[in-house]
Amino acid sequence: MNVEQARAWITAIATTVEAEAETLTRLDSAIGDGDHGANLKRGFAAVRAALEGFEAHTVGDVLTKTGATLISKVGGASGPLYGSAFRAMGKALASPDVTTEQLGDALDAGLAAIRKLGGAQPGDKTMVDAWLPAVAAYRKKGPRAAAAAAEEGAKATTELRARKGRASYLGERSIGHQDPGATSTALIFRALA
């Protein structure tokens, strides 16, 4: 991935998040407070604006700027979580051109940042349940497999009981609904593919 491709990834995320904002909001209305689509739409619109005219010399510059903007513009749990993930990925990719393997390491660092900040374990019905299988699949088979694994992981959250975030307040009643954050993580990996 080079700097232009990093920009293209972020732009693709902004586009898909905008297209899917209503779906994300509907999912968050069922087990949260209904703002996930709006949060990400506003956040990635701000990222798109921040990257325009921003001079990036490395892939990391693009991703760090993305993370910092998400942290400052998105209220709600997902802003700091995704923001930290992109900042961690940015830190790991301080060159103009990165290999598939380096990107795999960076995605892993992104996952570690989400887990450190949010404290969620696999199976807690959060974005971790899509991000974790996606990183594993990326390492073994590349970006397309990662996108498929993220989507599968997101779907599999339906049967889980939430143990982190707002949805955990619902206890048993969170079962039967797909997690909004895991769903948006699938969009991020689809955009990467």
Ligand code: ADP
């Ligand atoms: P909020 O819950 O503050 O309204 P959002 O609606 O934007 O924030 O994001 C909700 C999503 O954030 C959830 O669907 C879940 O995937 C994710 N999430 C919430 N808390 C955590 C956590 N502690 N660790 C990982 N992900 C979390």
Ligand code: MG
């Ligand atoms: Mg919400």
